[in-house]
Amino acid sequence: MKETKRMGRRNFIKAGASSLVGAAVLPSFLKGKSRRAATRSGKRENFIYRKLGKTGLELPIVSMGVMNAENPNLVAAALDAGIVHLDTAHGYQEGKNEEMIGEVVKDRDRDSFVVATKVGYPTKDRDTGLYRSDITVDTFQKEFDISLKRLGLDHVDILYLHSLWKREAVFFEPGMEFLKKVKKEGKARFVGFTTHRNEAEVIEAAIEANFYDVILTAYNFKQKNRAELQKAIAKAADAGIGIVAMKTLAGVYWDKEKQQPINLKAALKWALQDENVHTSIPGMTTFDQLEADISVMGDLTLTPDERKDLHLDESQTLAGLYCQQCDECRGQCPEAVDIPTFMRSYMYAYGYRNTGLAQETLSSMEISSLPCSDCTNCSVRCSMGFDVRGKILDIARLKDIPREFLT
DSSP: OHHHHHHHHHHHHHHHHHHHHHHHSOOTTTTTSOOOOOOTTOOOTTSOEEEOGGGOOEEESBOEEOTTOOOHHHHHHHHHTTOOEEEOOTTGGGGHHHHHHHHHHTTSOGGGOEEEEEEOGGGBOTTTOOBOTTOOHHHHHHHHHHHHHHHTOSOEEEEEEOOOOSHHHHTOHHHHHHHHHHHHTTSEEEEEEEESSSHHHHHHHHHHHTOOSEEEEEOOTTOTTHHHHHHHHHHHHHTTOEEEEEOTTTTSBSSTTSOSBOOHHHHHHHHHTSTTOOEEOOBOOSHHHHHHHHHHTTOOOOOHHHHHHTTTTTGGGSOOSOOOOOOTTGGGOTTOOOHHHHHHHHHHHHTSOOHHHHHHHHHTTOOOSOTTTTOSSOOOOOTTOOOHHHHHHHHHGGGGSOGGGOO
């Protein structure tokens, strides 16, 4: 008990020190400038803006993925620098992410920022991607009510159903009824869903549904299905659906040891050169990352060196850390191990440096023993070139580490 308290105090001091550093050392793009947040109607002259489908929202092409951010001064600096849209979710940092955003925006003009959150992540069967039979409108409503309270807001600008990857899930009636209800009540201005896998199919389904305002989709230079996905995105944009890109950094690093970072600016430019992508939510955890993302806002030209950094002609043969969740591995494993979820956890730990989220992802599978430990030869051949058995044995160790030791 004493050790737990000691760890809690240590983490508190660490977080406080981080906040003080952020407050004292302003990034160069804020020095000498007003720290006033831009309003929706007050554009920055040097930023590229795009309309988010038929929503009427006109946003800078770079928004902020807040998922891994823990420093409120970083979020405040992003808003002061002209970023308008903040993306979070009910489950990020066990709710602390929404609470932090609520503290940052509580004294700001409500028209100066756009907040999106997500509900319903643990409501689907992991094997089928379909919603469980016990899920109702109230299931989503309870999560959303908590999220609004954490954020300190009477409404969010965009509300997503989290992580759809099956066509049937797009047409799930309780989910659609819930979104229709909160939109009618004015608690969500616009509604949509997020997708991390099988993206083209669910985007096509959304076009057919003619119901969703916004789609948040994985989109990056390493996806093997990117040609198919680009076509689906173009059709959705033509239908008036707002398109927001995530996972633009494709795992952040080329290597587990973090010695070869993916060129942040180049990867972001690649995604945003597609004009059917209206904005993006790269994750930001440092002021250096924020400054780099801001620098992309006015010029999307990929230099020869940046193209070389992305290995565009060979990126799909380089393993890296990004798993596109294609599911081709599932049928190959004789033990039916949920390989995509392990690979996502691995990326969270080694790419995002978020071991807490990695452990949470592992725990969702209810692992009772160490997978792959009894296999001497792995029969799975990953389309991304991953050493599947090696990565699973590596990341599975994280499951039993006490949470207070994780970041």
